[in-house]
Amino acid sequence: MRHSYATHLIEAGVDLLEVQQILGHHSILTTTRYTRLTHQTQNNAKARIDALMDRIAIGWGKVK
Structure with missing residues (x-):
């Protein structure tokens, strides 16, 4: 559930640092483990x- 929740937050445009705070992680590296790159996010x-x-x-x- 946490993986899906984090992924949906990222897809909705929530900043990764905000997701970290919502999930209660001390390290951003922990938060990145909970997020997945979906086709929508990639596109x-x-x-x-x-x-x-x-x-x-x-x-x-x-350069212009």
């Missing part, structure tokens, strides 16, 4: 990275 991360990269225009010798 969201990819979309965010793609959006960041789309904002960067690189030309010869200059």
Whole structure:
């Protein structure tokens, strides 16, 4: 149940440090053991990275 709960919180956009606090863990490493990367989380991360990269225009010798 804790694994599912932590994963659903992450998928809902709750910050990992907040999940740590909710679960009562002293170490963030313990919290990461309770989270799983799902297809939804993976797709969201990819979309965010793609959006960041789309904002960067690189030309010869200059960055816009």
